[in-house]
Amino acid sequence: MADKTLTIAICSIPNTGKSTLFNKLTGAHQAVGNWAGVSIEKKTGHFKLNGHTINLIDLPGAYSITPTSIEETVVRDYLLKTPPDFIINIIDARNMYRSLGLTIQLAQSGVPMIVAVNMMDEARRAGLEIDIGILSNHLGCPVIPIVARTGEGVGELKKTLLETIRDPSKFRPPNISRPPVVEDAIIALAKKLDKINPDPSLNKTFIAERLLESGELPKDISVDDNALKDIVKDVKHLRLRAETSLGENLSITCAQCRFNSARGLVNEATSETIKVPDKFTKALDRVLLNKYAGLPMFFLIMFLLFQGIYALGTPLQTLISDFFANIRNILLSSLLFGSLPDMLSNFIIEGVLNGVGIVISFFPLIAIFFIFMSLIEDSGYMARAAFLLDRLMHKLGLDGKAFINILLGFGCNVPAIMGTRILSGRHNRIRTMLLIPFTLCSARFQVFVFLAAILFAPLTAPWVVFGLYALSFIMVFVVGFILKLFRIAGKPEPFIMEIPPYRVPTVKTVSLRAWMEMKSFLYRASTYIVAGVIIVWFLTNMPPGVEQGSIKTWAGQIGQFLQPVFHPIGIGWREVIALIFGFVAKEIVVGSMAVIYGADTVTQIAASITTLQGLSFMVFILLYTPCIAAIAAIKAESRSWGITGLSLFLGIAIAWITAFIVYQGGLALGFR
């Protein structure tokens, strides 16, 4: 048999280990893109199977292909428009009923399918026995028990896949019973569809059911438009007749039929079906979700988390920057380097080396952040925290989970933005992403400590920094309320969040997660960051022959050009250059001021900036665009230049307005 190139889609409900299996199968051969027309991540990968090339597509998590969310619409449209050669469906061994609704829908599609029953180890531990033979018999396709995390059963899955590729004829769609009026409507419609012959790999009854449920098919599906229009008329009529006779919405009847089958199948294939939350979970929830103790416990846990991140992360970050300082020194003292033109050596050190150094210095923070994050998530506490904070965040049109991301933004914006991936729905993700840059991260904190010490009396300085923290919190809410007035990233989805039982996270999953996040940070963000650092280097060093950071550089000229804009908020051209540097990383604002003001920086700054101007400058730094790594993370996570642009605009606009109020208000009150 000739070797083929085949497309296989992995499709399952959320939280069944879909991505873990995808990673196990494809290894490093992955690419990330967008689904056409929507900013939802499309992950593809490939692997070889006995000479065949398998293109694997990781479909977004969906409860059904009767869409109630954007993700589900993507899945339905994909299956109807470009049916894959095979489907791998994953079901959760611990709660099969929940997963089987989608499995039954997919099994009816006519596309050959293999079902992987994942998390068999946990099901076994819970004393649950599953009769794989019965499942396979009823679903009419091969069913393989696996543990995606450890790779158990994945070999068997590949072997079965190969057998199915050789002989797909074994596949037989399952029968589920429906009320006669629905059955008749589906058959009548399927017959009509037969005539216009849509994609031959799909069952006509499957397409007919999709049409009846939602009354529409995705645009540009491969059938004749006019013929389809004709059929849509029939659909309306058939739907109305069925709904009148049943007294309820057809999509609900269809779901009911599916889940009735699912319930029956679970009863038949498992030793027990009902799992009551364990005693440990109940007891722990009594404390952690307590009406009065729950929130204080949450803040205590978050406080410890913060302390942990910084106690471990900061020394590591210092270690890395020391390492880069050493490389810099070695380079500077090397003979080869000395023979290079000044401009080039400066570019290599201040531009390239600096850029790479910044990227790498984020590593320890990201690793530790995600280790803690996956500890919270895998243990089951994340859902509890979301439950506790939901009321507060709902006021901003978000759900409780977003609070954790925003809170962690106070540590470092970058991993906080990357962490928005765990939020449900694009609406939540994008809005949270837009709010995180307003949090006072540790890099900004360094700038404020430095400036406050110069511009304010020793007793006042800590209060100024504290005030900036308060302002940051307030601005997150103000911007949240402003964003709520606009329609960004679609409608909020109904809030339904699973609260899993508590579990002890495994070292393997936690470390794997941290590793994957570091890799993804390196892959996605590093190019933007290095490019950004290089651009800023050019701005602050060009044209050739001028002194770095002086008024003659392009940055200096931009600073002067922008002077009329910054004058009303009391910021001079020198500070504008520092702000341009701050775009790369907030930490280097201080260093850049040293370059700009030259010798005796502290006295110079104290002499040329008034207290009020300094305050306005700090407010502006707090709120204007986050560093380039954060912007790169926003671009990578939102998968949209529009949202990235909006974030930049929001930051600058809100920073200017707030600084204006502070500066002009201060002047009016007689401060200077």
Place this chain on the structure above:
Amino acid sequence: MKIVENAEYIIQSVTDVDRFGKRLVQMGVLPGSHLKIIRVGFRGSTLEVMIDQGQSIAVRSKELAMLDCKLIAIPLSALSPEKGRKYKIKNFTGGRGFIQKMKNRKISISDIFEILESHPFELKTRHGTIVAGHGEAEKIIVEPVN
């Protein structure tokens, strides 16, 4: 719809416009499914609800209240006097001591009663009028009788 801990409902129907209900349906929580309110969050806006498979989900009370549900169990403490309205005792959530105390007061499972007063609770049963404190009423789960 009364949102209190330990209240139980059965979903009756889901309409076409109800996005929350439709999403529940696609997750396998269908008309006819049980919902038990396990926990009411701070100031009542977020709830922990147990669904048929023993699984917990968090939902918002506003969205849940829009669902067409039938009450099947509620703590006595959440009710108020209403003439002619009858309830049946379904179970007690207290321990053995509490059940004995109720037994001594001639309150037992399946008893039908009418609420006369709610602070404290005065119940009219076939044994006469029985009084229960608010704390006790929280542990007495009742169901409406048609």
